[in-house]
Amino acid sequence: MLRNTFTKASNLSRVTSVRFVQAHALSNAAVMDLQSRWENMPSTEQQDIVSKLTERQKLPWAQLTEPEKKAVWYISYGEWGPRRPVLNKGDSGFIAKGVVAGLLLSVGLFAMVRTVGGEDSKTMNKEWQLKSDEYLKSKNANPWGGYSQVQSK
Template identity: 65%
Template sequence: MLRTSFARVARITPVRFAQTQALTKASIVDLSNRWEAMPAAEQHDIVSKLTERQKLAWNELTDTEKQAAWYISYGEWGPRRPVHGKGDAAFIAKGVAVGILGSVCLFALLRSKAPDAPKTMNKDWQIKSDEYLKSKNANPWGGYSQVQSK
């Protein structure tokens, strides 16, 4: 029984020491610029070490470890990478402005080439058709007004 107790202590002690050992500053400094270029094995190693360090009291972590943990958890990498880059907003705004300007110009061109309105859109024609419908008592509940403009 005494031998098993010593064996347990011997197995636990190095693991517990490894958990409390701080990460080297060189491995986690400027992590936001290096993270995506790092090999997956190194990323996994840093994540596992930071996970073990975060099980300790928060004030035992160094500032660089806190920054690295925050970046890994909430930083702009992987699925949280922004869809548009820094200069894309101006490019998109210019494209939208050009599209709107082009559609307005196309509308004005087509409108200028369009024929005159049909004679049934004339106000006199609409008033006469109103009088005709009144004389025939056509649809008094829904209204029989044919006048389109005031």
């Protein structure tokens, strides 16, 4: 029984010393305004902050300071690296204007070609269409529309 008491006491002192080492907060200078500095920081400094914050996260969440919580969230879920937005602010309006301009240009070019071209080609008149329909009927060339439907008896 005495042996169990000493064992528990030694384990308790080890745990409290470990908790005491991890209990000190990171300096506010290290984690304040991390969003604007993170991309420009050297990778060694980034890894140092990540390792310190990882150790701090082993404590209860209530013991972390507000800047540390914000820094942890930004490192885990912030818009940096592969999560950086593809488009900047104002790019969507520029793209929409370009699409509208391209459509207007293509419609204008089409209208210009149609007006300059003069009369329609000979294959666009009514007589040509009727004669081509008669030819297709005689050759049974349209299996979907009914020209070559075989009527079963």
